[in-house]
Amino acid sequence: MQLTILGCSGSLAAPGNPASSYVISVPGETDVVMDFGAGALAAMQERFDPAAAHVIFSHLHADHCADFPSLLVWRRYHPTAPASERHRLIGPSYAPEHFGRMSADGPGELDDISDTFEFTAWRAGRPEHLSGLAITPFDVVHPAAESHALRIEDADGKVISFSGDSGFTPTLIDAARDADLFLCEAAWGATSEGKAEGMHLSGQEAGRIAREAGVQTLVLVHIQPWTDPEEVVQAARAEFDGEVVLGTAGATFEL
Numbered sequence: 001m002q003l004t005i006l007g008c009s010g011s012l013a014a015p016g017n018p019a020s021s022y023v024i025s026v027p028g029e030t031d032v033v034m035d036f037g038a039g040a041l042a043a044m045q046e047r048f049d050p051a052a053a054h055v056i057f058s059h060l061h062a063d064h065c066a067d068f069p070s071l072l073v074w075r076r077y078h079p080t081a082p083a084s085e086r087h088r089l090i091g092p093s094y095a096p097e098h099f100g101r102m103s104a105d106g107p108g109e110l111d112d113i114s115d116t117f118e119f120t121a122w123r124a125g126r127p128e129h130l131s132g133l134a135i136t137p138f139d140v141v142h143p144a145a146e147s148h149a150l151r152i153e154d155a156d157g158k159v160i161s162f163s164g165d166s167g168f169t170p171t172l173i174d175a176a177r178d179a180d181l182f183l184c185e186a187a188w189g190a191t192s193e194g195k196a197e198g199m200h201l202s203g204q205e206a207g208r209i210a211r212e213a214g215v216q217t218l219v220l221v222h223i224q225p226w227t228d229p230e231e232v233v234q235a236a237r238a239e240f241d242g243e244v245v246l247g248t249a250g251a252t253f254e255l
């Protein structure tokens, strides 16, 4: 499988780097988009067909889903290449209501998105199967209701693990166990000292999780535009001997 970073800017989009959004491609299968923050749809148009992808969400903070109403417009109203079928949408149980409100014409109204997406709610520990992948959600620690880390395994046993947004929890070590590639947020910069609990990770914690989980490659993401990314990378490297990569918009990883 191939992973493409559409954007990985933390908490909000940055110049040249959309907020969190990733595409997982399996040859011969429909692409899977994971999170869809601000700027994701523009980035997606460069390399992928926005009307032909399943969409999965780690959680529904705006920086992970703000471009979804625009995706609905593309899928429904593109004059020559709208969505030709319903695709899967998998996320927190309240996703249809959340997006229905974001895409509504007025207060108290809900846009019914079931014309273009078939929705399934995550259940922690229960894998969902799509595009030749088994995707298992793990409950993590974050203020957004129903926040998940996602473990994605292909038919060859290759594993991508995505932390989503989370404070430190041993669950992340389970979610990342022996992963080939671990996409881990590091919103707190080099260290979590003095930061709110139960919200985000630091580069140091990302490195610790990568080490304890025995992952192959750690990709640091969700770093905010006001943070020096090199400090975050150094903090992760101090904890983890394996490969540490700074996530960048447009980067691709072959597994």
Ligand SMILES: [Zn+2]
Residues within 6 Å of the ligand: 010, 011, 020, 061, 063, 064, 165, 222
């Ligand atoms: Zn976030």
Ligand SMILES: [Zn+2]
Residues within 6 Å of the ligand: 059, 061, 142, 144, 165
């Ligand atoms: Zn969040």
